[in-house]
Amino acid sequence: xxxxxxxxxxxxxxxxxxxxxxxxxxxxxxxxxxxxxxxxxxxxxxxxxxxxxxxxxxxxxxxxxxxxxxxxxxxxxxxxxxxxxxxxxxxxxxxxxxxxxxxxxxxx
Amino acid sequence: xxxxxxxxxxxxxxxxxxxxxxxxxxxxxxxxxxxxxxxxxxxxxxxxxxxxxxxxxxxxxxxxxxxxxxxxxxxxxxxxxxxxxxxxxxxxxxxxxxxxxxxxxxxxxxxxxxxxxxxxxxxxxxxxxxxxxxxxxxxxxxxxxxxxxxxxxxxxxxxxxxxxxxxxxxxxxxxxxxxxxxxxxxxxxxxxxxxxxxxxxxxxxxxxxxxxxxxxxxxxxxxxxxxxxxxxxxxxxxxxxxxxxxxxxxxxxxxxxxxxxxxxxxxxxxxxxxxxxxxxxxxxxxxxxxxxxxxxxxxxxxxxxxxxxxxxxxxxxxxxxxxxxxxxxxxxxxxxxxxxxxxxxxxxxxxxxxxxxxxxxxxxxxxxxxxxxxxxxxxxxxxxxxxxxxxxxxxxxxxxxxxxxxxxxxxxxxxxxxxxxxxxxxxxxxxxxxxxxxxxxxxxxxxxxxxxxxxxxxxxxxxxxxxxxxxxxxxxxxxxxxxxxxxxxxxxxxxxxxxxxxxxxxxxxxxxxxxxxxxxxxxxxxxxxxxxxxxxxxxxxxxxxxxxxxxxxxxxxxxxxxxxxxxxxxxxxxxxxxxxxxxxxxxxxxxxxxxxxxxxxxxxxxxxxxxxxxxxxxxxxxxxxxxxxxxxxxxxxxxxxxxxxxxxxxxxxxxxxxxxxxxxxxxxxxxxxxxxxxxxxxxxxxxxxxxxxxxxxxxxxxxxxxxxxxxxxxxxxxxxxxxxxxxxxxxxxxxxxxxxxxxxxxxxxxxxxxxxxxxxxxxxxxxxxxxxxxxxxxxxxxxxxxxxxxxxxxxxxxxxxxxxxxxxxxxxxxxxxxxxxxxxxxxxxxxxxxxxxxxxxxxxxxxxxxxxxxxxxxxxxxxxxxxxxxxxxxxxxxxxxxxxxxxx
Numbered sequence: 001x002x003x004x005x006x007x008x009x010x011x012x013x014x015x016x017x018x019x020x021x022x023x024x025x026x027x028x029x030x031x032x033x034x035x036x037x038x039x040x041x042x043x044x045x046x047x048x049x050x051x052x053x054x055x056x057x058x059x060x061x062x063x064x065x066x067x068x069x070x071x072x073x074x075x076x077x078x079x080x081x082x083x084x085x086x087x088x089x090x091x092x093x094x095x096x097x098x099x100x101x102x103x104x105x106x107x108x
Numbered sequence: 109x110x111x112x113x114x115x116x117x118x119x120x121x122x123x124x125x126x127x128x129x130x131x132x133x134x135x136x137x138x139x140x141x142x143x144x145x146x147x148x149x150x151x152x153x154x155x156x157x158x159x160x161x162x163x164x165x166x167x168x169x170x171x172x173x174x175x176x177x178x179x180x181x182x183x184x185x186x187x188x189x190x191x192x193x194x195x196x197x198x199x200x201x202x203x204x205x206x207x208x209x210x211x212x213x214x215x216x217x218x219x220x221x222x223x224x225x226x227x228x229x230x231x232x233x234x235x236x237x238x239x240x241x242x243x244x245x246x247x248x249x250x251x252x253x254x255x256x257x258x259x260x261x262x263x264x265x266x267x268x269x270x271x272x273x274x275x276x277x278x279x280x281x282x283x284x285x286x287x288x289x290x291x292x293x294x295x296x297x298x299x300x301x302x303x304x305x306x307x308x309x310x311x312x313x314x315x316x317x318x319x320x321x322x323x324x325x326x327x328x329x330x331x332x333x334x335x336x337x338x339x340x341x342x343x344x345x346x347x348x349x350x351x352x353x354x355x356x357x358x359x360x361x362x363x364x365x366x367x368x369x370x371x372x373x374x375x376x377x378x379x380x381x382x383x384x385x386x387x388x389x390x391x392x393x394x395x396x397x398x399x400x401x402x403x404x405x406x407x408x409x410x411x412x413x414x415x416x417x418x419x420x421x422x423x424x425x426x427x428x429x430x431x432x433x434x435x436x437x438x439x440x441x442x443x444x445x446x447x448x449x450x451x452x453x454x455x456x457x458x459x460x461x462x463x464x465x466x467x468x469x470x471x472x473x474x475x476x477x478x479x480x481x482x483x484x485x486x487x488x489x490x491x492x493x494x495x496x497x498x499x500x501x502x503x504x505x506x507x508x509x510x511x512x513x514x515x516x517x518x519x520x521x522x523x524x525x526x527x528x529x530x531x532x533x534x535x536x537x538x539x540x541x542x543x544x545x546x547x548x549x550x551x552x553x554x555x556x557x558x559x560x561x562x563x564x565x566x567x568x569x570x571x572x573x574x575x576x577x578x579x580x581x582x583x584x585x586x587x588x589x590x591x592x593x594x595x596x597x598x599x600x601x602x603x604x605x606x607x608x609x610x611x612x613x614x615x616x617x618x619x620x621x622x623x624x625x626x627x628x629x630x631x632x633x634x635x636x637x638x639x640x641x642x643x644x645x646x647x648x649x650x651x652x653x654x655x656x657x658x659x660x661x662x663x664x665x666x667x668x669x670x671x672x673x674x675x676x677x678x679x680x681x682x683x684x685x686x687x688x689x690x691x692x693x694x695x696x697x698x699x700x701x702x703x704x705x706x707x708x709x710x711x712x713x714x715x716x717x718x719x720x721x722x723x724x725x726x727x728x729x730x731x732x733x734x735x736x737x738x739x740x741x742x743x744x745x746x747x748x749x750x751x752x753x754x755x756x757x758x759x760x761x762x763x764x765x766x767x768x769x770x771x772x773x774x775x776x777x778x779x780x781x782x783x784x785x786x787x788x789x790x791x792x793x794x795x796x797x798x799x800x801x802x803x804x805x806x807x808x809x810x811x812x813x814x815x816x817x818x819x820x821x822x823x824x825x826x827x828x829x830x831x832x833x834x835x836x837x838x839x840x841x842x843x844x845x846x847x848x849x850x851x852x853x854x855x856x857x858x859x860x861x862x863x864x865x866x867x868x869x870x871x872x873x874x875x876x877x878x879x880x881x882x883x884x885x886x887x888x889x890x891x892x893x894x895x896x897x898x899x900x901x902x903x904x905x906x907x908x909x910x911x912x913x914x915x916x917x918x919x920x921x922x923x924x925x926x927x928x929x930x931x932x933x934x935x936x937x938x939x940x941x942x943x944x945x946x947x948x949x950x951x952x953x954x955x956x957x958x959x960x961x962x963x964x965x966x967x968x969x970x971x972x973x974x975x976x977x978x979x980x981x982x983x984x985x986x987x988x989x990x991x992x993x994x995x996x
Contacts, residue, residue: 026140031147040160043140044167051172063136069146073139 006058006087012037013049014088017059018080025064025075026050050078058084115154117145121165129173137168189525196512197533204505207891211501212541214887215584218494219545221880224556225487226576227549227564231375232480235462238376240317241415244281246422246455248272248412250433253450260467263288263408266401268433268453272412275432279425282311282415287390289381293665293849294336296344296355300850302665303340303382307390308413313369315415316378322351323367331388333366340382341368357385359666359848361393374563377461405437405446414455426454483873489629490881496622497888498588502534504619504895506592513596514604526597534589538581559872561865619892620928626885627932627969628939633878635940635965639957640871643948644864646955653756653795654696655733656857658825661696666849669821673725679841680823685834688824690728695820697859699797699805705776706808708763719759720797720807728809729754729792731824739769739790742811750811752789759806760791773808786810800863801951822856882969886976889925893977897921897984904984905992914985921981922974929973933966 006014016032017024030046033039053059064077080088122138129137141164148157201208236242250268251260269285277283286308293302313325313335320327327335334355341350350365357363363385372379391397401407416425433451437443463477513526550566557564567573664670673691680686694700699720706719726742726749728734734741737757742749753773760768765788773786794804825834839851897904904917941957948954 026136027143027147030140030144042167043144043164044170047137047140047168048170048172066139070139070143073135073142075139076136 006091007049009045010049010053011088011091013046014053014058014080014084017050017053017078018085018088021079022077024078027070027075029078053084054078056083057081058087115146115149115157117142117161118158121162125165125168128169133173137173141165141168193529193532196529197536200509200533201537206894207501207505208537210887210891211498211537212544214497214884215494215538215541216544216548217880218491218497218884219542219580220548220552221877222487222491222580223545223549224552225483226573227553227567228556228560228562229480229484229487230567231562231564232463232476235375236377236458238373239315239458241281241315242458244415244418245315245458246414246416247458247461248414249454249456250408251452251454252446261408262411262456264410264412264453265405265408265433266397266410267403267405267436269410269412271432271436272429272453276425276429279417279420279428280414281417282315282413284309284311284315284413285387286312286411286413287387288409288411291663291665292383293358294340294344294355294383295359295848296353299344299346300848301340301343302850302852304380305383305385306378306381307385307387309387311415312384312413313367315413318372318384319370321368321370323365325367327366328384328386330364330366331386331392332361332363333386334363335367335369335384336365337371337382338368339371341365356848357393359668361389363389377458405433405440405443416455422455422457429453429455479870486633486874486877489633490877490884493626493629493881493884493888495584495587496626497884497891498537498584499591500619500622500888501891501895502588503591503595504616504892506530506596509592510596510599510604513599514601517599517601518605523597527593530593530596531585531589534592535581535585538585538588542577542581559869559876561869620924623885623889623892623925623928624932624935626888627929627973628936630878630881630885631933631936631965631969632940632943633874633881634968635936635961636944637871637874637878638961638965639940639944639948639955640867640874642955642958642961643951644867644871647800647867647951647953648864650796650800650953651793652800652860653735653793656860658827658831659696659732659822659856660825660853661820661822661856661859662851662853664691664819664821664849665852666846668846668848672845676821676841676845677727679845680838683837683841685826685829685837686823687826688727688731690731690822691725692728692820692822693723695859696732696822696856697797697863699807702805703775707774707776708765709771710764712764715762717762717806720805722807722809724809724811726811728822731822732795733824734795735793737791737793738767739788741790748787749789751784751786752811753786754790754792754809755788756792756804756807757794758804759808762806796860801953803952823853882972886972889973890976890980893921893925893980896924897980901984901987901992904987905989908985908989909993914982917985918978918981921984922977925973925977926970929969933969937962937966 012033013029016029016036019036020028020032026043026047029050030041030043033041033046050059050061054061058081059078060081061076061078064075066072066074122141125138125141126134141161144164145157145161148160152160239245247262248264249260249262250264251258253259266285269283273283286306289304289306291302291304293300294305295301308328310326310328313320313328318325318335321338323335327333334357336344336350344350344355345353350368353365354362355365372381397409401409416422430452432453434447437451438447463480465476516526546566553564553566677689680689699722701721702718703721704718724742726744729741734754739754742752742754746752755763755768765771768788768791771788773788775784775786776782795807796804797807798805823838825831835853838853842849842851900921904912904920907917907920940962944957948957
């Protein structure tokens, strides 16, 4: 079902949108991920992830102003919706809960 | 902050992006790409950044960026827009009533023709499929090589049937001996009917899957039984129970009705057969079979029908059985001549009986199949004409709606929506026309059945019919709708609304081409119709050489006839309504028998062709109306005339006799070497007895112990008595003298007319189609002319103000069309000539293709065109210029 499942890359992109809140667009998200994770990502992959997230209703978008560094072209600014925020929280909580469940003996 | 050298991303990659990326996405994509590029130039240098840029562009080729999804809006119109479209379509139809009528009626007529022809083709192709074992039934045929020529026939020998059954019986489900089909008198009490029947072995009802209404398939087991068709049973018994009743065949043999089956439909080979009787009964009725035929490999008189086992094929069995006859007869004495002819046996599958049923020199004749395809093609053409009209008118009219397109576009209609609107409108018309054509077809089917001599029904339950129809609707709607849809939706709204849109001259070129095509087809069809008609008339008017009028003929089906010749003749002459009567071996309108073995003085080596031969009574000449060229007729008084002979001119010519009268002719029967001597008494004018299209066969007439060897009675009516009166008196005589037979007569002139039935059928069909073709074409022309006239209303107004006469305006508007029609006439003339010449070659006795046929057709087409176009052009020319110029 659409909207109920977040892929790993989608999660990363959604987190990046949240981090760059107010200034999240394709190129910014791409460089954010590259900086944070130290790996190079495809612009195409980021765009399709953003598109999917938007279809799932986890992010919103609107056209933003033009800047000189992109040759005067406008950018599409993304922001996390309430549903997106909740999805992130759920994942976070799920992970924590799983961490908690690891028995101490597992590491020894 | 302008930098002198700013690194640029690879230009081609950007262009690639523009190539595939949807318009509403391209700005942000390009911006992102460029921003990242500049960042990367700083970090990893220009070269790396360029590579990454290209990789990013390539990685952007994803479904959601691709062009096909141009919009986020739904392309499916909502209900309000749908209502609006429907209303616009309806208003357009109503406002242009004439145009709508031409469009819908023309298309409906074309579809009706196509549908009727489709039914006909289907009927022909599905011939015999009534029988459920259709795919496994065959008839056994034989083939002999005679002087390098293959002859194929289905008359087989009795011992062959026995041999096939003994040697290969396990390969067949049924292998049935059968008689030829013939007409018999069936009687029950006072009810007498004459019906065609077949004597066949027991398995036939099962093989042919007769639908039994009473009794069972086992009804032929008892040798004195009979199965009747429903209509025959009705004719004999009315509403009484037919089962287990006794009836008489030819007033002599009693048989019990053991079954009644549903009448066979018209499109089966066995349609004419009205009863099935046991084969053994036939054998017992005909002494000669037991006496002479059962062991004679030389007596071909039998039909053999077979149903093969499902796990084998006709080819396999044909290959197995082909030498059955040869293997058997090569060891028998006296059959060496037959061996030399290399007789071979093969199976002829039921699926080929109808369309590949007759053979010419061993090869199936193409005639019937070609006929089916030819008619199919004509139907296709008529339909094409209607479609062309539809397309032409839709495109012509569509230009008037440019303004609507402009407004819709400025109000935000997408091109896709416009396309679907126009396509939808064209489908609406096509579907409406289709429904009309269903109605037309249903209504005209009885009439069409009459012309085609068939019994066809609408195929409401046939999935192929619906699939074809849906396919056709799809294609026509698309063809007719696509041009306006694509062309109109491409208009620039500003230009259209400003009124500066000019539709170039080239826009009407395809329309002109289509008009030429239409008229080429129509004119060709008309020329063909006229020539077919001419050919029929030509053959009909061929001198027949005897007097057809007032001559009636009847077959002697009952044994009661024989030995009563003199009695009948005097009784009939006494009534005063009959001037003369004779008996003959064959019908007046047919040469039924042929014989070789004649010798005469001056005969050359290679003159050994078969003559047509006819046994007659001495009064035959007087009855039929022979016209003597030389010599005299038979005479009753001269006993020596029993070895006399009357020959026709063709025979005299063939024999090469200058003075044939008195010449001796000897006749040797090959089997017995008996020789009989004849003397020629007279020569008569050639009589058309066979096909009126073929040269006349050399024919010999002679008298030979005529009781028993003659089977037709010919009666010449007294011309001074009314026919109905004469017939009732003759009937009375027959009732008294031969009470067992129904008075079942034919008029010779009607019988002769039947020879033209096939050609007349083609002629009628062709003329109907030709008329419809020209009608449809003229409808289209009328529509186009009115369109052109309307387009040029203003121009004509100005011309009139400046002093143009009505005549000159009429000329102006008609000139173009006349040119087009002339062009199509020039194209169709050689085309028609070629086809017709080929067709006429198949007849020996044929008419010429006269030049005036072309002239008349050409002139006719021109006149019709002018009439069609003039109506519009004169209307426009007469219009008050004030009116046409007042607007704007």
